[in-house]
Amino acid sequence: MDFDLTDEQRLLADSVNRFVSDRYGDFEKRKAYRAEAKGYAAANWSAMAEMGLLGLPLSEEQGGFGGGPVEALLVMEAIGRGLVVEPYLATVVLGLGLLRRAGGQEDLLAEVAAGGTTLAFAHQERQARHDLHDIATTARQDGDAWVLDGAKGVALHGDSADRLLVSARTAGGRRDRAGIGLFLLDPATPGVTRRGYATQDGLRAAEVVLEGARATLLAADALPLIELVADEAIAALCAEAVGAMETLRDLTVDYLKTRQQFGRPIGEFQALQHRAADMLVATEQARSMAMYAAMMVQGSDPAARATALSAAKALVGRLADQLGKDAIQLHGGIAMTEEYKAGHYFKRLTMLGVLFGDVDHHIRRVVAAGGLPD
Known part of the structure; x- marks a missing residue:
């Protein structure tokens, strides 16, 4: 595989x-952004x-960048390096990922x-854990529209999304x-109730209750589409984690160089140098896996793609x-304060670890598949 970036990709990264x-x-700016009405x-x-x-993911004909998983x-x-609070994952990775493949919504x-419009994907249900096919919310056709009844949880930025x-x-x-459809609805539609809240990492999510809410069908038998976009989201989360890990590692190393104990910087103690080296190795290993995910998410075999992701x-x-x-641990008590940013990076990494399945869930999937694809 060629991991060298093109000139356009380097310009995008810069x-x-x-x-x-x-x-x-x-970092104080981030706190101000979170305090705004929509949480960003x-x-x-x-x-x-x-x-x-x-x-970014839209074709040039659609007025987009034509970007793929590497972009x-x-x-x-x-986004991971800055702990960005804007709804990029919810709107661009998930929302546009679903919408553009479902087709028929060029104006949107x-x-x-x-x-001008933000999106949120309301899919997760309380009983489902991490199983994407476990859906109890029902849809029945009524004329040209469909009527939805059910409840969704942890819809990322779902409290402020326009659709x-x-x-x-x-x-x-x-x-x-079989039998899972994908629908589009306006949250102002009668029968839709949203309860927004702050997640532990300072972003936003919502519980969504649907009681006779009328919606438009985008795709029937949409589970393969949902699984593809979920895999793309996993690749994006891996990349965000790398950015956050990199910044948290650098923040820790800087602290080791300045924090004094016994009349010398604690970074001079060999045991702490070894811990810092382990953090560097972990970051680079994660970077390699994020690149692997970006490559494998483009695969045509859904089973192999899912196992790799x-x-x-x-x-x-x-x-x-x-x-x-x-x-x-290396920071000590200061890392537990709300004012210092190390703890905020750890909270975001913790959230990234459970979105779309935690470690144990994904290990079970790899084992069930018999290991990585050749």
């Missing part, structure tokens, strides 16, 4: 890293639209790329793979967890 540095270089800065979202980041990796790494795609993409069962039993998610999750714990 541009998004500069944006994150300018907007998030001062509208000005930042508009700037991302102007840079073309919101149309997404570059953007998500930068343009609105999203221009920054919701919702999975619901049109036929079959709760755990059947599970392996990447499991290893990156384990490495991120260990690095985060080491960073907190």
